[in-house]
Amino acid sequence: MVARRGRRNGARVDIDADNAPTAEMPAVTDGGADPVRVKSIPEAAVARLAVYLRVLSAMAEQGATTVASEELSAAAGVNSAKLRKDLSYLGSYGTRGVGYEVQVLVGQIERTLGLTRQHKVAVVGIGNLGHALANYGGFPGRGFPVEALFDVDADLIGVPVGGIPVSHVDDIPKVCAERGISIGVVATPPTAAQSVCDRLVSGGVQCILNFAPVVLQVPEHVEVRKVDLAVELQILSFHVARRADEKNGSHKVGNGMVVR
Amino acid sequence: MVARRGRRNGARVDIDADNAPTAEMPAVTDGGADPVRVKSIPEAAVARLAVYLRVLSAMAEQGATTVASEELSAAAGVNSAKLRKDLSYLGSYGTRGVGYEVQVLVGQIERTLGLTRQHKVAVVGIGNLGHALANYGGFPGRGFPVEALFDVDADLIGVPVGGIPVSHVDDIPKVCAERGISIGVVATPPTAAQSVCDRLVSGGVQCILNFAPVVLQVPEHVEVRKVDLAVELQILSFHVARRADEKNGSHKVGNGMVVR
């Protein structure tokens, strides 16, 4: 009776005896033209917004002025419903029957991601990877200028890499505070990573991008993201193995569940 | 009456009129000592298994023989319930009241992740990043030997990097097929990435790790993972912005929802 949508729908009913008064259903669709949008955006959506932004920028360069969700989502490698939901977190910036204005969307995503400010970056560990990072030349799409480099190696101190002289890791707190670094990139060997991280934090760095294969311990107010080559490869390895198992029929799993 | 667990529990009841016959509840706890484990392991858990593996290896090196979920989970940066659930996907290899044997766990995780096989790696694009990757020296913890390098630059062709001579990107299909490459790493500029990817695929590569800031289009049977510096930085930027908004009270959100 109640059931309508969905293919196999099981009329799930909430009885909820104690009518929980704690904020269930945000409900409020936001009073209107509020300037400072915050509203909780799902973490997963944030990551995709960055992808949409790049695709949109490319489209803008090629002269596109409007784009439909179907087209944009295909280029971004997601389905259109997901794209529309993601964009809806920013507000209503599309036109029904038409699509989105590329420039408007670019502006809104940039604002949401905080790309209107600049975020100064420090790279610690000027080995192969650190070198590569330092030379990225101001980092993707402007907005992330590299303003400090650090290493332990005495031979490197003072040597400019990508225009910036390398400082000693002991000076991390001082230099970071002075230059107002907000993002620290850890590209050191694993053994050094935690101590480097601690120094970055004491230098006032709020966010850390960690390439070292260790789990960094940080105070609550610091955000860490990890890029881990070994983990990525091992995940791929898992999928190779899974696929191999599928091919030869050697995985008669008890239940009906297919592995894919 | 039915409600027991959970702090604010709302006795959610399924009425489910049409008693869906499609595999609900896998139920079968796996007949017993099945050798070829497959069972569907959640993607998110797979990623964490790789982390546990590293932590366990470090512990083993320091002479630990057993470890409790509490200790291991702390070192891996997750909570203990999650750890135990993740490990339970492998089977029951712990001892109640004691913990897990480090060596046993290492072995089981390696088997599950397919790390008993070797996975030959090719790196395409020998720029700053490619160089860094090629020099990783056989890649993390053995098991991922780099066996081919490619670039377009005529000056690089034939030059050995990390012991392996660079080949031309045109030879990707041939060389990859010959050497049995199973993982391709794309470290080229974005414009070249898709064509490189296509050649890797036609060379029989099953998995691709993509460092180029583009969404690669691949056939269904190929697995792609993406490492995107710009996206990572922009996610961090979002959190900086969010945090800044929290500080000054400028985000009177309509509903009660706190942003954190």
Next chain:
DNA sequence: TATTGTGAATGCATTCACAGCC
């Protein structure tokens, strides 16, 4: 007693499908 293993509950994320609008 200490700690695993795991159903059940909660909480996110994705997808569906259609009303609303241009």
Next chain:
DNA sequence: GGCTGTGAATGCATTCACAATA
């Protein structure tokens, strides 16, 4: 007619909390 915006539904992932057990 076409496309957005979004409730509602489904499906994953995480967490709780306790029975099982060495």
